[in-house]
Amino acid sequence: xxxxxxxxxxxxxxxxxxxxxxxxxxxxxxxxxxxxxxxxxxxxxxxxxxxxxxxxxxxxxxxxxxxxxxxxxxxxxxxxxxxxxxxxxxxxxxxxxxxxxxxxxxxxxxxxxxxxxxxxxxxxxxxxxxxxxxxxxxxxxxxxxxxxxxxxxxxxxxxxxxxxxxxxxxxxxxxxxxxxxxxxxxxxxxxxxxxxxxxxxxxxxxxxxxxxxxxxxxxxxxxxxxxxxxxxxxxxxxxxxxxxxxxxxxxxxxxxxxxxxxxxxxxxxxxxxxxxxxxxxxxxxxxxxxxxxxxxxxxxxxxxxxxxxxxxxxxxxxxxxxxxxxxxxxxxxxxxxxxxxxxxxxxxxxxxxxxxxxxxxxxxxxxxxxxxxxxxxxxxxxxxxxxxxxxxxxxxxxxxxxxxxxxxxxxxxxxxxxxxxxxxxxxxxxxxxxxxxxxxxxxxxxxxxxxxxxxxxxxxxxxxxxxxxxxxxxxxxxxxxxxxxxxxxxxxxxxxxxxxxxxxxxxxxxxxxxxxxxxxxxxxxxxxxxxxxxxxxxxxxxxxxxxxxxxxxxxxxxxxxxxxxxxxxxxxxxxxxxxxxxxxxxxxxxxxxxxxxxxxxxxxxxxxxxxxxxxxxxxxxxxxxxxxxxxxxxxxxxxxxxxxxxxxxxxxxxxxxxxxxxxxxxxxxxxxxxxxxxxxx
Numbered sequence: 001x002x003x004x005x006x007x008x009x010x011x012x013x014x015x016x017x018x019x020x021x022x023x024x025x026x027x028x029x030x031x032x033x034x035x036x037x038x039x040x041x042x043x044x045x046x047x048x049x050x051x052x053x054x055x056x057x058x059x060x061x062x063x064x065x066x067x068x069x070x071x072x073x074x075x076x077x078x079x080x081x082x083x084x085x086x087x088x089x090x091x092x093x094x095x096x097x098x099x100x101x102x103x104x105x106x107x108x109x110x111x112x113x114x115x116x117x118x119x120x121x122x123x124x125x126x127x128x129x130x131x132x133x134x135x136x137x138x139x140x141x142x143x144x145x146x147x148x149x150x151x152x153x154x155x156x157x158x159x160x161x162x163x164x165x166x167x168x169x170x171x172x173x174x175x176x177x178x179x180x181x182x183x184x185x186x187x188x189x190x191x192x193x194x195x196x197x198x199x200x201x202x203x204x205x206x207x208x209x210x211x212x213x214x215x216x217x218x219x220x221x222x223x224x225x226x227x228x229x230x231x232x233x234x235x236x237x238x239x240x241x242x243x244x245x246x247x248x249x250x251x252x253x254x255x256x257x258x259x260x261x262x263x264x265x266x267x268x269x270x271x272x273x274x275x276x277x278x279x280x281x282x283x284x285x286x287x288x289x290x291x292x293x294x295x296x297x298x299x300x301x302x303x304x305x306x307x308x309x310x311x312x313x314x315x316x317x318x319x320x321x322x323x324x325x326x327x328x329x330x331x332x333x334x335x336x337x338x339x340x341x342x343x344x345x346x347x348x349x350x351x352x353x354x355x356x357x358x359x360x361x362x363x364x365x366x367x368x369x370x371x372x373x374x375x376x377x378x379x380x381x382x383x384x385x386x387x388x389x390x391x392x393x394x395x396x397x398x399x400x401x402x403x404x405x406x407x408x409x410x411x412x413x414x415x416x417x418x419x420x421x422x423x424x425x426x427x428x429x430x431x432x433x434x435x436x437x438x439x440x441x442x443x444x445x446x447x448x449x450x451x452x453x454x455x456x457x458x459x460x461x462x463x464x465x466x467x468x469x470x471x472x473x474x475x476x477x478x479x480x481x482x483x484x485x486x487x488x489x490x491x492x493x494x495x496x497x498x499x500x501x502x503x504x505x506x507x508x509x510x511x512x513x514x515x516x517x518x519x520x521x522x523x524x525x526x527x528x529x530x531x532x533x534x535x536x537x538x539x540x541x542x543x544x545x546x547x548x549x550x551x552x553x554x555x556x557x558x559x560x561x562x563x564x565x566x567x568x569x570x571x572x573x574x575x576x577x578x579x580x581x582x583x584x585x586x587x588x589x590x591x592x593x594x595x596x597x598x599x600x601x602x603x604x605x606x607x608x609x610x611x612x613x614x615x616x617x618x619x620x621x622x623x624x625x626x627x628x629x630x631x632x633x634x635x636x637x638x639x640x641x642x643x644x645x646x647x648x649x650x651x652x653x654x655x656x657x658x659x660x661x662x663x664x665x666x667x668x669x670x671x672x673x674x675x676x677x678x679x680x681x
Contacts, residue, residue: 027079234563248549295528
């Protein structure tokens, strides 16, 4: 069904303030902040969530104080959300340079150039695709419509800012006491006042292997991660998608790993050498299950492209048809249909290929390889921009599988590098460079199409939104390498460690090194591909999410499943209410879940900053007095206190789970009840 007859919230003939300095500056600031939050979340959980909802709420809360218009709020939100999209592409690929051993650390200018070029290309490609996908494809755009409803409600005083900031504060408190850097701030200076068991401290210091890691707040080994962010992600994607990801975790950890250990008697030698069974299981997961998941992801990515072949071809054809009409003067768009000039967009795409070739030449050391890689990147970037936009329109921006799409590009690029003779470190660098640009392009494209749909509903001007997106991309690219560097250098274990597993980046590194060096575990990859084919033939599920679930640590998918269960519980709770009440509960829950995600993620980034700056929170009279009291206390009662605290520690994770469940169920349910009462009155 086309949106041609749709009436926007702000009519086309309205002259309202939209592209203003304050709106752009606020959007850029939020882009950097929300992008930093998603950098942590993506490397911890293997996925990011859309920043559209929290950005919309913050924009309403701030600009309302300056009497800003709804179109200013829309433009500020559009600018802000691109930071999350850009960093999603970055964290799925850029850490792979470090994990693969190509870089010793994250290089600022290399990372910035990859993000800037990829992000700007994503914006330019979307300009060609906006009309067929946003206006004429008949896609539901679930998150876009929900966000538009939140913004409309904000015009009547119901912005929901207190829910976002309240959830952020609660998540920040939890994160401070469970983050390795937060605990370090306390324990390094108040060693006896706030005691912890030695096994926990080993983990916090980054010295424990994954075999001793207790992720559920100390309750059970590999129990659901006591993480507001992970639970919030599960809540946002819902029980169905969370269940598929959890199913992958169950298959990987509770089926495939035990089978591999049972049928491999050679592992007994490691057990005899003193290795724990859990440590051995982790090695099986890294070396056997993950390559298996790679094959499943590849087949799932190509299957996604195959399913989309008709709308993809039709959409691209429609975009160029409109371009020809506009050039002939037979098509005069209204304010709501004005895009940046297709002519200049096409010229800009061609010009951007030049720095891309130079960058790939720098990576590969071969001009021929650089040109081939640039061509592959440009074609794949455009195709996957359309794929990402279509998927966002179908299932929402939080579920955009850009890592799976990037894997397809990486596979082609790696095989081409081997064919051209570019191997070793140079070949791996070139392959990861292609993947980085394509991933940033697809991430920005999907997010921007979601933003443009919100603007389409509200009555925003596409041309102004497109300019704001380009500004947001460039500003974010210049800044976001900083948070990535901080998280890598000041989180125990760094990128790829137990605290920041960065699953997609590890996957990219494994693929690039394996193919280019000829050491890829192809039998496992092929088996994974057939496994995904079996899931496709069964129908009704998501092979990509199952594969991602196998690739992630079990505690991550378990925590997301808990979030999905909480969402399902809320839906059951409000099942007898009216549609308006259900919508109110859903929007309120999304705001709270977004607050949990942002609160934990931003706190983790800030703690890394504090450790980097060597800030000392405990040089205060209160802490000095408490430490002195503890040091002089009678050993008997102090030992009892330590023992009591140590006994209680395994159950502290329950505080996080019960608090989050209560907030995500009770508060939205109350909103639904209020909406029903208003309707009845």
